[in-house]
Amino acid sequence: MNAQQLDLTTSALAQVLTFRQPADVVLSAFFRRERKLGMRDRQEIAETVFATIRHLQKIQKMLPKPHQKPRRAALAALVLGRGISVHGAESLCDSEEKQWLIDVKEQKSAFASDLTTAAELPQWLIECLQQQGWDDNQIAIYGRSVMQPAPLDVRVNTQKGKRDKILSALQAEGLRAEATPFSPWGIRLFDKPALNKHPLFLDGVLEVQDEGSQLLALLTGVKRGQIAVDFCAGAGGKTLAMGAMMAGSGRLYAFDVAEKRLANMKPRMVRAGLTNIHPQRIDNEHDARIARLKNKADCVLVDAPCSGMGTLRRNPDLKYRQSNDNIWTLLEQQQSILQAASELVRPGGRLVYATCSILETENQQQLNHFLAANTGWHIEPVQTLLKSNVLPDMQGDYLQLNTGEHHTDGFFAAVLTRIK
Template sequence: MTPSARAAAAIALLAVLEEQCFAPEARRRPADAVASDFFRARRFIGGGDRRAVSEFAWGVVRQRLRLDWHLARIGMAPTPRLLLLAQMLLVDGVARQAAEAVFDGSHYGPPALDAAERRAAAALAGRALVDPAMSDSARLNLPDWVLPALAARFGKTLAREAAALESEAPLDLRANLLRTDRAAAAAALAAEGIASTPTPFSPWGLRLPARRPVTGSAAYKGGLIEVQDEGSQLIALLADARPGMRVADYCAGAAGKTLAMAATMGNRGRITACDTSAPRLEGAARRLRRAGVDNAERHLLASGDRWAKRRAGSFDRVLVDAPCTGTGTWRRNPDARLRTRPEDLAELVALQHEILGKAAELVRPGGRLIYATCSLLPQENEEQMERFLARSTGFAPVPLERLWTALVPGMAPPCAGPWLTLSPGAQGTDGFFCAVLERPT
């Protein structure tokens, strides 16, 4: 494809993303799912061109709040064509003449710029992406509705955290202790030309400096490694699931933490991966087989299900990896900062509270309830714990320092405070929260 044809495809993809992800009436599907459908319907676009088109479109998505601000300042609506033009001029540093030339009106290229679009190009050319006149939202590249909560959490370090949420995330892997150890997994990757370094906090983690396809590697196919952010690994670590225990992963999804806990259990005991989605649990089955996990079962949670009532008070560990806004993963999912809305937060906080209450009933006396999110917002984290503990006097917090000292002797915890709180700017992980509560005997 010519540069113009790639630009035309990117404009078409941006239009579909707007319709299905970002518009007020949109279904708000994840952008990667929409893009997958887009390229599946255009199989004539080869791999290299697909990557180039995706980079065009994802560049716009990452900077959308700022690009919207610049276009509004010159009185222009953020159409897919103008967004791509603004991306080239403000982010990519393309000269005005070269940017305008992409809109060449050729058979496969985008139509030529009209007079209004040419005036927009003239107004945008030479401007800096971050303008002193910008609102805090545009300057920090964060939606207005999250700013008060993030400012309360991060204070003077908010700008650092906002920048980290824009940066490219590393690729973290977890060595599968059922099949190998970290050093052997690193050696297996190195033999395939994939260099890695140990993660600073997780004793199982390996970090690649940038994203690259590892699922085709022999190490991955052989179950030696799993793709899992270091922060997610630390949640599984703090669960402290041991051999012989009964463990419930109450919101298991595709079972990333189920896999990690099964490894710490040495395949001894029983772990149940629960979820409300049958497709997610089906995907979990494939991962469990590849990893060599044979002490796990799956359970589909459904309305009217009596499974939880029959097993009340019978689990040593119950992990609630709660559905949340996912604000801690925005560097990996930049579209989520555009799709997620204030009403979603209110709905999720209520859902988290409901799930916590149900999951708590599964914990036996002396057992532990582990609550986790991939959110940076206090409403979903500390405030959720305060609310739960205020009504659930049977549970007491297990301080992070006590847990960490027992599990990772000789190393200071990644953060201060009673709970595990991680962020891209402070620890280099995705944003996570984890609280461990114990039911007295």
């Protein structure tokens, strides 16, 4: 990093570290203002900003209000997160800053012995994990696992290709790629190529989707000719996977409250060659337009709005933008959405409740609440549904993916069958 890049990083961090907006949104706006920056400059700035967020607990120990001293925060991120020695950063520092960096490095053993800095998790999240029975070692392992940037997972559109052939073609191009261990459709790319310009992406053969998200679609078990609903569809990653499982037949309704997210889905549908998907914006989970599907759906997927604590590899700032108060608000919303979605399922049909969270309050406890209020539902053990794709050491009837163990985002899923 050169001096100009450090100054720009400092300017970006002054905004990012207030955590009023998502870090990627702030950076995108920052780069739009700094239009003359080249690709290398943008990469250096972005990597240092995210290194700052990933090591913020350590930085805060030395710098209690880092957003007020973003230059020092950036220098600390170079040393703590990007592997640059104090000597290597010397040309960017004055003598006082250099001594401060030396002091930061000397705290290495203290950082390792304190759980918040060892795990790089805020106190509120540590307390949540402790309340659900995690010990300090489990918390530290989890925290370290989500500090690592995620690889790029893609899903092969089975309407347009077979995974083995596509994987071989990618490897023949010299890309580091391997089959995902749990999803039968997934390929993991390790060097993050510019996939949006790749012919296989442009032709709809490949779609970017985390392996954990692919497994949620797999759990729906949707088949040709059925009526299915993706109740909180977002931009449609799981919708597209379900559409491919249905071989483009039947009817798949994609509901969401955000018109923009649904609009982003439409070009993806065209690329994928799927004509059985029907996007529909709704005002909320009680929208009258949903009522026509009551008791008619063979399968309903509810990927509920949640804290996102399973996605910290991709969104490390989220743990500083969330709080216990936010989660309590989410719990009410999740219960309302799950109840409304369940009313669309026909007798004998399937309901899949999912979150991208590791917090039991959003997961198992929500299922317990639903089952206590609703008779006539049977829990389907996830192990039997995944068959040959069973995950190692999976306990209980639910799916709970752990980034450290499964190398996916931390998704949760429960599958219920309506028996009357």
